[in-house]
Amino acid sequence: MTLGRRQFLKAGGTCVAGASALALGFTPPKAYAGDSRQYKLLRAKETRNNCTYCSVGCGILMYSLGDGAKNAKPSIFHIEGDPDHPVSRGSLCPKGAGLVDFIHSEGRLLYPEHRAPGSKEWKRITWEEATDRIARLLKEDRDKNFIEKNEKGQTVNRWLSSGMLASSAASNETGLLDFKFARALGMLGLDCQARVCHAPTVSALAPSFGRGAMTNNWVDIKNANVVLVMGGNPAEAHPVGFKWVMEAKIRNGAKVMVVDPRFNRTAAVADFYTPIRAGADAAFMLGVVNYLLTHDKIQHEYVKAYTNAALIVREDYQFEDGLFSGYDADKRIYDKTSWTYERDEQGFAKSDPTLQHPRCVLNLLRKHVERYTPEMVTQLTGTPAKDFEHVCAELARTSAPDQTATFLFALGWTHHTSGAQIIRAGAMVQMLLGNIGMPGGGMNALRGHSNIQGYTDLGLLSLRLPGYMNLPSDKQQDIGTYLKETTPATEVANQVNYWHHTPKFFVSLMKTLWGEHATAANNWGYDWLPKWDRSYDMLAYFDMMYQGKVNGYIAQGFNPLAAMPDKNKTAQALAKLKFLVVIDPLATETGSFWQDEGKYNDVKTEDIQTEVFRLPSSCFAEENGSIVNSGRWLQWHFAGAAPPGEAWQDSRILGTIFTKIRDLYRKEGGACPEQVLNMQWNYRDAEEPLPEEVARECNGFALADLKDDQGRVVVKKGQLLPDFSVMRDDGTTSSFAWIFAGSWTEAGNQMARRDNTDTGLGCTPGWAWAWPANRRILYNRASLDPSGRPWDPKRQILEWDGRRWSGADVPDYPVTAAPGSGISPFIMQPDGVGRLFGCGGMTDGPFPEHYEPTESPLQSNPLHPAVTYNPVARVLTDDRARMGHVKNFPYVATTYSITELFRHWTKHSRLNAIIQPEQFVEIGEKLAGKLNIAAGDRVKVSSARGHIEAKAVVTKRIKTLNVMGHDLDQIGIPCHWGFRGATKKGFLANTLSPAVGDANSQTPEFKAFLVNVEKV
């Protein structure tokens, strides 16, 4: 007999009860045994879900009571780890362990509320009143300020005076509705958490490998021989995922190395730790590149076959004194024309397989990095020379084909003005070592929020479309121009260049957006997409708001007052809005930005004329849907209870407001009503779309019979698409996000699969579904040499059977392309190879370069004193005036997360509030001694933008460094407290950081800025 989990609990519960009774000496008559109360879990309903916090995506089992009984609403009373989950295997970290307290937090919003302009209080209102008023306000603002044509008379159909922030933990299905809602209104001020999180990862990894995601996955970390953790602290921020690092260490003898400004909890269990100055990571990584090249520690065959090392760069490409060729100093941008290859008569890139040509990529790279000597690296970073060389030597040993290193990084690499370039430098190291595509290798971007990968995939960013396509600009007035400019030409003969299918992905998206209204005659509704003239990313948009150019804003599952840099500026910006709509399960600081909280939020309430709505939404435990973990797994979860009080699911809130706006347009007309009314919103109930129907829409359908080359029907009209390979550009397929095609097929919901069979090397292709095409290790063909032999037989994940590729993982490669075909493994790249030279993929250079943070402790950059900072990082005028100088702010501050708290959410959860109740900052012993600060003293940390106060933790974990011959002290600032929640009130840490972002993605520089510290 096999027992199911519930049956096992029943049997086990009976045994436990019996054993306890006997142990206590009771021998009750049988009748009493029958009367005893049943073990609570046995009466409970068990529901599968995933932890809502970080992107490890741990499996959880939620237990609820009350279901089925008359008038009883289910209530979740217990949550534990799902033992079947291949990543978490039953574990939960302190955040996951406190999930029940989040669900039942006193901070949960229970009914809609309204704050009138100038008022000091919330007033309870009905959903009808709230949604009627919001629909009316949005329509009025749109009608008044909609821009149908720009000053050149071009059709742009955009609306700039209202915007929206989308969540990072809501489901993909909510994300799809967010996108349709915002774009149907013509909004360009649309952004999501990725902007303040991992956007530089996409900016760096996509030009390097073809896709911007974590290359491998959590479990695969166990296959590594060396683990470099830099720009992240997974033992604290991703504790359950981190156990795969320990698995690598214990079972695989892996050496774990940590490079970080603080001796953090990851360092505490690592084999090796060395400190670094915050903001100097690119110099460190470029020093590693120089070391590998000068010590000839690269995997030659891999580099030659699978990177662009041999391709020849144009003669007019140059790098001199900190600037690449094509710099326009007035506009602070590059003309990237010279950042490409020399071409032959057919337009293909020229190459020199002997690697002798002076302008082949490898030789240009040698020249570029020769300045990053160990001495220069040591001086810039403060890392001791012998430590730097140790890291280089450990990494260098993985240039052997049978050794791999994995790089784990997170916001410590993204939160810089040159964040994308740091990540690019890391990617180059891994290419030179032959570690991309290998089990146990990779560039493993540890995503933050539980579905921020999904929200990035769905294109919820100002200038993006789903599936990593770009929203057209106003210069792309017709679909032909747009597709020509966004579909890359093949650059090396015989390569896959999968992006050449862009027209199929784009037209399928347009059919999803505009349905029957999208026809060949109207270019699939191309004109109804809003066209952009510049970026309206969060930094730019809040600056517009600060200048009084924005009237309305929706913050859904996002707390910008806490998440944006320069909190005081953000508060002033919000105060200039006419209306703000906050959709959230919790009472956030943003919703309360107008409330006077004394020193924590010092505002004059009566002067703030913003009308504010606070709409209670469901949380993860109260909805069905999918979220994408860091390893690109789409995992389906189920609701275990209804939202509390009068709270609604996000889909109902969006659906109701959107339906009301459409009704108003139908009745009254208004600005460009076609954009609003033609958006396909054909759900069973327009006011409350079901996640299941939205998930199928996201996958896509055949809109006519689809036939193969021989005329055989491969997908019937009306059926779900089996994958993206069947997509068409003639309007006969629909799909919202082409990379998600295959997630819900005629075989059912692939995201809900639960087969955790390990097919080899920790691969579990039967669990959930990974984009693209269920591949678990991206670029996995690169784990074998061109003739099809694995570089390391112990890591063979694919094999060729004479006809097809198969193996433990799904091939990321044409399955019938035989070994020796010459087709290279980076199938998304126009040249088929990993790019050491990034060509025009980045805004700030085809090779990475070290530039100082915008607020630097150095007077100038020793590498090129005339170009100290990233020359194309955008510093807006208002923000430039809010920058500080080392004379007044002599210490480098860096913000970070701790194990017990997740951003600004878990402070609402009682368990987490108990274990980390009060705000603190970390100060090294030497500096504390100098400033006469003892452990537990209150200190004031100030920057040019404001100050915070907190308790001092005086620590050995942060050492004084020697940088360019001078002592340099760093201050550690955890970012979790605020003036709402169950912890003691605290200051928002982002009061201190500057509103300047990464040059490629405008992700704020939270990790390196200048402060002063005083004892209070």
Ligand code: SF4
């Ligand atoms: S916070 Fe992350 S590691 Fe912790 S339980 Fe949740 S998903 Fe797992």
